[in-house]
Structures are given as structure tokens and as C-alpha cells.
Amino acid sequence: MNRLSLTTFTLLQTVTSVGLSALAWMVTGVRPIWSGSLPSDRQRIYFANHTSHGDFILLSACLSEKERAITHAVAAGEYWGKSRLRRFIAEDMLSSVLINRQWTKPEENPIEIMLSVLDQGHSLILFPEGTRNMTEEPLLAFRSGLYNLSMARPEVELIPCWIENMSRVLPKGQFLPVPLLCRVVFGAPVAVGPGEERRAFLERAHATLLALNPRPERDD
């Protein structure tokens, strides 16, 4: 985390992000559908369904170059921090924010780490299911991070984003992607209501994201 320079978007990161966005377009023809929100350089937390390592690449390919430069995906430290190469890819090339789900020391507290990114005026891409969804369920239950972040920084917009088809493009355990058309549906912002309970909010955010799926009848 401290090695990650959040204020300078390095040349390496620019090249990587442009390259990956171009690749994402060539493979998936990815196209954003703004349905309830619009592109903006406002500070945001984009929260999305998670089925594949390619998810955040697809989502950030839908953002403008300027937004992409200040938007960081939150990734699992247990996986991406395992070796120096993985850490280099995640932090230095993709400028992700690594958090440990099984944290012990206070400085590893994921909420604190994410808040420190938000406090620099940057945006986050968050997968509130906490892990890649490999089940038949379209969307797993949300963990509470989304609620905690929104309570701590209510001025940051929470944008639900449904990523379509990515589980078919790059299923778990596969390395090569199959070219299929993908869309990312950006919905209307969600906010914690006055006095809204944690569980109620998470369920509402979950339902809002699920409702964005353009073809729910055939998510295979």
C-alpha cells in the first residue's frame, strides 16, 4: 500500500491501462450502458458483480482516461500479494488497492486502507461479494464494506455496475478468453437512507445491482 503512489499515475500504469482497455475492446467489444447515472469525474465507488479476473478491466475500459487514472480496483491481498510478480502486476501496473480479508494488525484494516484512498480524492471499484462468484446464483450476498465506506464518507457516490457475460469469456481456472460481446450497465447511485440498518441497506444495494442485469432470464 505505501509503495503505491496514489498521486502520480505513472507511465507504466497509463500504458497498461490503455493497452488493457484496447484488449478488452478487441475481445469483448465492451460497451457501457448508462442507465441511471452518467460518466462523471466525481468521486465514486463503483460496485459490481464479480465472476472473473477480467471484471475490473472491463469496468475501467468503460471509463474515460481521466477517470481511469484516479480509479482503483480493490483486490484480495491473499491472492495478489502472494508473490513479488503478482504484487507488481496488481499494484504497480494496475494500480489496485490490496486488502487482506483475514487481517490481524490494525494497519491492515481494509476499511481504513480504502478510506485513505478515498481521502486522496480517488475512486474505487469494489466487488462487495468479496470473492468471485462460481455458483449458479447470479449474485452472492454482500459483505458489509460497502455500508461501512458509505457511512464514513457519505459524499462519495455509490454506483452499481452490472458486468455482463464475463463469466463466459474467462471462466475460473481458464487463462485464454473466448471473444464474446460484453456490456457494463451503470445504474442510478445508491445511498444509505436516514437510519437505515446495515442489513437492510446491503440487501437493497444487492437488489439494485441484480435488477441491472439486462438479460436475467438467460444468465448462463
Added chain:
Amino acid sequence: MRHEISILIIGLLAVLTTASVVAAILSARAPKPLSSTLVNLTQRINAWWVMVALMTVAFFFGRYGMTILFALISFAALREFVTLTHTRRSDHWVLLGMFGIIIPFQYWLVWTAWYGLFVIFIPVYCFLLMPAITALHGDTERFLERIAAQQWAVMISVYCVSHVPALLTLEVPGFEGRTLLLIAFLIIVVQGSDVLQYIFGKLFGKHRFSPNVSPSKTWEGLIGGLVSASLLGALLSFVTPFSPPQAAAVAFVACSMGFLGGLVASAIKRDQGVKDWGHLIEGHGGMMDRTDSLVFAAPVFFHIVRYFWTV
């Protein structure tokens, strides 16, 4: 050949310019905000400018340009097709093979003019081996539906499309070195027929051809489009090895196949519950929305020329 190509390009530029001017006049006179038909018309014409420009560039690169262009068209069409079908995790390797092996190999066969393998590689080897690989994966859920969709996807998007650049491999006596013009003739006549059917349909369309499949296709559009496209074919006979009546007859057959291709594509879209195949071409939809007619016309055109005009 340069002379004929110049005439074709000038002709296309004249048609597109006229279309753009007419659309601009209609838009200026129409009440605001513009109707969706007019907006779509302008988008379609603008996309035609881009498509004609791309085709022209590919033409100047000759055999390279055509083979690469149509391999890319196959890629885009196959991607749209597979996206619409039901796939399972166990299909991953078959799907990868469709994009990574079948497309490059089929176009390599076109490039090397290996006719014997070109015509059977997909219908014999791929059609037998693809379901075998799927069966070896042991996942029998909706098996027949999955293998049928994969085969039809490859048939339409790769096999049929590859017959367009394969025209370059035909040896027509007295027409040596000019086979690129066969591609120009086929594309102009078939795409022209689509446009003419659209225009006749919008102007005179009353009787639906097949309301269950495609509400926009009418008898008036079909007849007007086919007759005028056949005349267009006769007019273009100077770029072909055909006499004017022959050119009209060949154009008529190709455009009739094109109409059926559009009808089948509409039925598939309706079955899958979508309006367009994709969103690659502004105003038109996806690649398959623009090539559905060419896909059906190309193999038939190829074999007519091969049977009657080559030795």
C-alpha cells in the same frame, strides 16, 4: 481493371452523396425533434460511408486486403453469434478453437486456394470433431442444443463468409486477374438489394411478407428490391464475365438468397429475444445485421460462377 474500379467507386460516391443530401434535406424540413426513422436513416448512411471507405481500402490491398478483411468480419460475426447462444463452462475449449483455429485455418485455405479442403474442412472435420470434443468433456446438459448452435455459428459466420474472398481463387477464362471485380459485383448487388428493399418497403410497403418473423419485410419491398437489384446487376455486367441478361439472372438468385438470409437471421434474433445482433455499426446493429444477406448469397454465387464459368 483499374478503369472498372474507378467507375464503381465514382458510382458509389455519387449514390452516397445523393443519399446524404436527401437525408439532410428531409431532416431540415421535418418537424423537430426528428423521428427515429430519420435519425436512423442518417446513421445508416453515415455508416455506409465508413463501410464503403473500408472496402475500398481493402480492395487496393487486393488478395491480402480481402482475405484479412473477411477473416475479421468472420471474427465479429462469430462473436455476435456465440454471445447469443447458450454456452456452458465445459464448452470453453471448443469455443476457443472456433476463434483460434477454425477461422485462421479456413482463411489460410482460401489464401492457398486449396479448394478440396476449403469446401469440406468445416462441414466434415469441424462438424464431426466439435461435438466429439464436447462429448469428451462429459457435460450432457442441453447437449444437442449446444452442439447444434456451435455448428450453425461456424457455418454462417466462417464457412459462408469465407466464400466471398474465395471468389479470388476462381479461374474464369478471359477474366484472369480481374476476380476482385466478382467480389465488388456480389457485394454491391446484394447490399444494394438490401437498401432497395428498405426503400421500396418504406415507400410502398403494405403487405407484410412474414409478420411472425420480421415485421419490416413486405411483399412490395421484396419485389421492388429484387427487380431493381437485378437491373442493377445487368447494369454492372461490364465488370463481370457475364452478359447483361446473365448478370441480371445471377444477381436475382444472389439477392433472393440474401433475402432468405435476412429472414433466417430475423427468426434467430426473434427466438433469442433480441432486436439486433450487436452494436458494432451505428444505426445498423451488429456485423451480422449487415452481413446476413451476404452470408446466404456468397456460397451460392460462388458455386454458380464456379459451375458455369470456370473450366
